[in-house]
Amino acid sequence: MFQADIEKIYKIFLESEGISTDTRQLKAKQLFWALKGENFDGNEFVEQALANGAVCAVTENKKYIGNSQFFYTPNSLQLLQKLAAFHRKKLNLPIIAITGTNGKTTTKELTHRVLLQKYKVKATYGNLNNHIGVPLTLLRFSTDTEIGIVEMGANHPGEIQELCEIAKPDFGIITNVGKAHLDGFGNFETLLNTKTALYRTLKKKGCIFLPINNRILTNASGKQNVITYGTNPRANVPGKLLQSFPSVSFSFQNSDNQTFTINSKLPGSYNFENLLAATCIGLHFKVPPKDIKNALEAYTPSNNRSQVVDYPHGKIILDAYNANPTSMQKALESFFEIPAKTKIVFCGDMFELGKYAEEEHKNILNKLLQQNQENKYKSVFLSGKNFRQASQSFELPNNFHVFETTAEVLSHIQPEELQADYLLIKGSRGMQMEQIARKLTQKQDL
Helix, strand or coil: CCHHHHHHHHHHHHHCCCEECCCCCCCCCCEEECCECCCCEHHHHHHHHHHCCCCEEEECCHHHCCCCCEEECCCHHHHHHHHHHHHHHHCCCCEEEEECCCCHHHHHHHHHHHHCCCCCEEECCCCCCCCCHHHHHHCCCCCCCCEEEEECCCCCCCHHHHHHHHHCCCEEEECCCCCCCHHHHCCHHHHHHHHCHHHHHCCCCCEEEEECCCHHHHHHHCCCCEEEEECCCCCCEEEEEEECCCCCEEEEECCCCCEEEEECCCCCCCHHHHHHHHHHHHHHCCCCHHHHHHHHHHCCCCCCCCEEEEECCEEEEEECCCCCHHHHHHHHHHHHHCCCCCEEEEEECCCCCHHHHHHHHHHHHHHHHHHHHHCCCCEEEEECHHHHHHHCCCCCCCCEEEECCHHHHHHHCCHHHCCCCEEEEECCHHHCCHHHHHHHHCCCCC
């Protein structure tokens, strides 16, 4: 791919109103970028894009070679990534990269809210954090952007390194590392090596925001420029969890040893680190503590992530955007701590675990059985083929119910019979566990 191609398409990009990859969302004067996937082919819609007002359409279809309304490339994804890398070099702004097994999207959202108190900030939209989402995020940054936040996800070896080569981050944070996407990584060691590529990228020039209580990440960070946060009093930004129910309250100290308290709307002790991470980043960028407090206290979780929803008999903690063994364990531990008389749990399968699937689902079942012995749940509902298989190794009590699909759960439950102070709904995205919350609340926008 010649440099002339990049410079030519970059000129078209600068004169456009941004990039769209979906004709249904395309706006006038945008540049349409045809991408191809397993279940779609944007090349089939390039003429529709022009009819909808696109200034130009990037396509892999050779029949448009020579037509000035189209820009032909043999590999549109590769061109998109190269364009994003080219654009990144033109931007004179700090970029913060955020990755981790759990909490990266929440940490990104919190950090975005905090930095907006002082700067013009743009961040990854939603969780568009892969080999397509990262380039699209970078191409949303402009000369007016003062700080960029790029979320990076990975489900196969080497992916974080590839994304770092495009984004060239100046700052980085790994929220944590745990068991996820083991089907793609093969083992935890490969996963760790993939995630910590962010640290290696920042080794020569850059800064790491480091959770000091995480021994694995502390060891992996090496002797680099680090800014630490955590409950350890030696952290640059020390914090203390004050309560996790009904939502997280915590205190932190700034460099002048002044103590501030934040009362968030996020449930669960596992969100304490996410909140403290955003606080640490905010303090580094000189956001006043009172503005950090205002930003974090105003943030309301949504999109099935740590979302608290009222239903006729109590409250639902809806955390069904995704799940892996680490996040499931933390969610159950936090839910168990809630001092409520009656509690119900809905757990759906955890995907992409490969050969570890049976073992990890058995571990979750063990956790639930131990909790049930200590303080009996009113009901536990398990859904998915993995939980079905794992359950065959246990003699389950009468309050445990196992189904192969979420649809079976929906057929079985009756809202008027599910009366409890608190319900937890947790599972992988493909299980669509939010449907349970919709049935119980009659709210279709969940």
